[in-house]
Amino acid sequence: MKITQSFTFEAAHHLPNVPQTHRCHRMHGHSYRVELQLEGPVDPQSGFVVDFFDVEKAFGPLLSQLDHHTLNDIEGLKNPTAENISIWIWERTKPLLPQLVQVRVFETSMCWAEYDGQ
Numbered sequence: 001m002k003i004t005q006s007f008t009f010e011a012a013h014h015l016p017n018v019p020q021t022h023r024c025h026r027m028h029g030h031s032y033r034v035e036l037q038l039e040g041p042v043d044p045q046s047g048f049v050v051d052f053f054d055v056e057k058a059f060g061p062l063l064s065q066l067d068h069h070t071l072n073d074i075e076g077l078k079n080p081t082a083e084n085i086s087i088w089i090w091e092r093t094k095p096l097l098p099q100l101v102q103v104r105v106f107e108t109s110m111c112w113a114e115y116d117g118q
């Protein structure tokens with residue numbers, strides 16, 4: 001069984017490695033959406049794969065690090081593309097939630113990156 005919980009955060013960033021003529025080289029902001037997908041058996045007693053409250057508890061501190069911050073200032077996010085944010089979240093969340101199988105980071109409703117550890 002797979003379950004997914006989504007979170008949103010607001011943040012500013014710029015992409016230092018694109019040409020100066022690329023509009024994303026300039027500082028700007030996004031309303032990001034993060035989806036954490038977890039997989040495992042449904043516990044017969046609780047009926048849960050993992051309690052959504054426990055997912056929230058595990059991810060909350062990371063979300064606070066991202067929300068209303070400049071992503072480039074965060075350790076490990078010097079080049080905060082959707083791809084790199086996905087990896088950053090995966091590396092910090094997987095140890096807390098072993099059932100995590102995928103992280104998706106939406107920069108806009110139309111563009112996202114997804115990472116499953118590979």
Ligand SMILES: Nc1nc2c(c(=O)[nH]1)N=C([C@H](O)[C@H](O)COP(=O)(O)OP(=O)(O)OP(=O)(O)O)CN2
Pocket residue numbers: 015024028080081082083107108110111
């Ligand atoms: N593969 C990736 N490509 C791009 C990324 C990325 O993370 N991975 N990021 C960007 C910029 O962050 C850019 O800001 C994307 O957002 P935006 O320009 O706002 O894109 P929109 O489609 O919303 O643009 P409109 O203003 O709606 O036309 C670029 N590429």
Ligand SMILES: [Zn+2]
Pocket residue numbers: 013024028029030107
């Ligand atoms: Zn951007």
